[in-house]
Amino acid sequence: MSLLAGFIYRQFIHEPPVPTESYEGRTVIVTGANQGLGLEAVRWMVKLKASRVILACRSLEKGEAAIADICSTTRCPPEKLAVWRLDMASYASVQAFADKVNSELPRLDAIVLNAGVIRRTFHLAEDNEETITTNVVSLALLAFLIHPKLRETHAKFGVTTHLTVTGSELYESASFRERKAPPGKLFERLADKNTLSMDRYDTSKLLVLFFIREFATLYPVDSTGVVINIVAPGFCGSQLGREWDSRAARAATKALARPAEVGARTLVYGASASKDTHGQYLPDCKITQPNRGLAKGKAGEELQKRVWTELKTKLETIRPGVTMA
Ligand SMILES: NC(=O)c1ccc[n+]([C@@H]2O[C@H](COP(=O)([O-])OP(=O)(O)OC[C@H]3O[C@@H](n4cnc5c(N)ncnc54)[C@H](OP(=O)(O)O)[C@@H]3O)[C@@H](O)[C@H]2O)c1
Known part of the structure; x- marks a missing residue:
């Protein structure tokens, strides 16, 4: 199916099924949970009887508002939900969040790495353009830091645990021109202000797809008890394109997008x-x-290996030893 045919099928013909698998007894974290797909995913999890859900948000205020909204629509007792601060644009925040998870949670059954951005203009966050820091580097850092907790929960409680990433079908259209950079320089090229274009978001979703496939190979489920996967929700109504807001954009979203609740399934x-x-x-x-x-x-496999190698090197400079846990 071509990209266009796939889009039409997804947006107008087929819908992801209503989730029915019970979340009873499970402790779950969802990043970027104060709105959009993350918020709707939490609402579903609560309806499916999750014991505890942590909303990982950069704004505690927005997270608390999301909790109030979920409790009023589901009658969930507020004690089941908590907001913990996480700013994916800051490596220090990612590490502090992971340290809190590892020290304070008695168990972690699943984490959904969902927070993401599309920026219209260049913003530096740490040593990268913000889309790359948020959607790729911090995501990978958090995955490495949290995976041991998911393994520990599997070992202690005999349950299968999950690390899930919100990817996108738009990986297919990434042109990732920065791949022409010399060996070892992919991320440096992506951090060059002059390379920012509309392609950046699609490239971030290609990079994270590559990351998850390598990460899952490094940690096989049969030896860890942790399922690692990447989902794609289709085009959904949310605040993701907020920097492109216009009457035309709102009309197109209304005509084409799925409700966030549907994509969140x-x-x-x-x-x-x-x-x-x-x-x-x-x-x-x-x-x-x-x-x-x-x-x-074959070219895709080679590019994946290159991204993996350069990303791991980058993570090791942020937190030495993190990729070896
Ligand atoms: N909507 C779609 O059509 C679509 C399709 C495919 C994939 N996705 C993916 O779905 C995920 C959720 O997006 P959405 O559509 O629900 O958009 P959204 O409504 O804009 O939600 C994005 C969430 O990510 C959070 N976030 C952004 N930067 C962050 C940071 N530095 N630290 C912590 N949280 C941060 C946002 O928090 P703030 O409120 O503080 O900004 C918000 O909670 C993203 O990964 C996106 O790429 C979306």
């Missing part, structure tokens, strides 16, 4: 899916080979 599915989904790309809750665009074939 894919996140809820990913975070409770079977072991078969380990290392897999799951648009609309179906295992699908991500063999399009720059992820395709």
